[in-house]
Structure formats: structure tokens, C-alpha cells
Amino acid sequence: MSDAARLLAEIHAARALVRDAATTAQPDHARLWAHATRAPDGPVDLATVRTIRGDPATARRYRTMLGALALAHAPLAAAASDGAILRRRVGAYALEILEAADGAPPLLVLRGESGQMPRVIEAWLGDETVRLDLGPAIEGAAVLALDPAVPDAALMGRMLRDPACAVFLL
Structure with missing residues (x-):
């Protein structure tokens, strides 16, 4: 395997590890708060959304924050x-x-x-x-x-x- 091919394979593997770590990590309080207080037409952190949809405990935490913010x-x-x-x-x-x-x-x-x-x-x-x-x-x-x-x-x-x-x- 050439050096360029090996380097490309290592970069690909590193990206996969980072992506897996980002999707399995629980968003901290600040990220959930930022998501709860975002503007309706503002940018959305897709990793946070994915975690809220996929993890019932995170969804409960997020809804608790929304309830505290809500009129x-x-x-x-x-x-x-x-x-x-x-x-x-x-x-x-x-x-x-x-x-x-x-x-x-x-x-x-x-x-x-x-x-x-x-x-x-x-x-x-x-x-x-x-x-x-x-x-x-x-x-x-x-x-x-x-x-x-x-x-x-x-x-x-x-x-x-x-x-x-x-x-x-x-």
C-alpha cells in the first residue's frame, strides 16, 4: 500500500471515530440549553437533535428545559x-x-x-x-x-x- 493510500485510509478511519464519538456522546447542559433557546429560523445542531430523538433520557432533559422556558x-x-x-x-x-x-x-x-x-x-x-x-x-x-x-x-x-x-x- 502506498503512503498516500495509507494516509487516506487513516483519515477515513479517524473521521469515522470522530463521527461515532459525536453521535454517542450525551450533549452537555450548555448544548441542550442552546438548542432550547435557538431562534425558529436559526441553525440547528444536528448531533444534538439526533441525540434528543434517539435517547429518551436526553429528550426528557430537553423537554424539562423547554417547560422551564415556556410561558x-x-x-x-x-x-x-x-x-x-x-x-x-x-x-x-x-x-x-x-x-x-x-x-x-x-x-x-x-x-x-x-x-x-x-x-x-x-x-x-x-x-x-x-x-x-x-x-x-x-x-x-x-x-x-x-x-x-x-x-x-x-x-x-x-x-x-x-x-x-x-x-x-x-
Whole structure:
């Protein structure tokens, strides 16, 4: 084997070791906190996401952080439900999905009884998660179009209709 081929093989083996170490290592508190406080449209640490999805203990730690940050959160939509959820309470906030009759995308409407309105919503269902910016509230309500042409918005709409979906309002 030539020196160049041996060097290439060693580099390849080293990359595999580093990649394995990164995926099996538990993210420290600072990495989970950075992930919990990230902007909805900001960069995502894929190693942290992979660990949260693959390790139930890390997912619990992350959800505990989200719960501490959240203005309100709900682990489940309803204890007893027989279909899709279109309205739910999340702490002091009412969350409703309004279906349009004229073919327009459904709307997510968030109304609050308290003075402070959340700016971000994160939903969890199984190992799927989605985080969206709610934008500024107008007259006590934040409105977000759940446009089927926008993958994250469509996923949010599907997830929020499921009774097992957890919601964090940040």
C-alpha cells in the first residue's frame, strides 16, 4: 500500500471515530440549553437533535428545559379524545385551528388572557418536532397560516391535531 493510500485510509478511519464519538456522546447542559433557546429560523445542531430523538433520557432533559422556558406548555392535548383536536388550552392560552371554506390554508390562532404573548411555538409528537415563529400578537392574538405548501407549517398543523402532541409556548 502506498503512503498516500495509507494516509487516506487513516483519515477515513479517524473521521469515522470522530463521527461515532459525536453521535454517542450525551450533549452537555450548555448544548441542550442552546438548542432550547435557538431562534425558529436559526441553525440547528444536528448531533444534538439526533441525540434528543434517539435517547429518551436526553429528550426528557430537553423537554424539562423547554417547560422551564415556556410561558405555558401542555404535555398532551386531552386525556380523552375521539378525533382530531381543533381547539385546546395551553396554560393561560387558547390555541385554535380554523379551517377555511374557500380553499385558503388553515389558520392557527393563539389567544392569551395574560399580558405577555409567546413568540415561538414548539410541538412534539413521537420523535417529530417543529418550531415556528408566531410573530407579534395583534390585539391579544397571534395568527399563523398552516400552509400545506410550507413543510414546517403543514407538519405543525398535523401535529397539533393529534391528542398526543405536546406543545410549548415560548
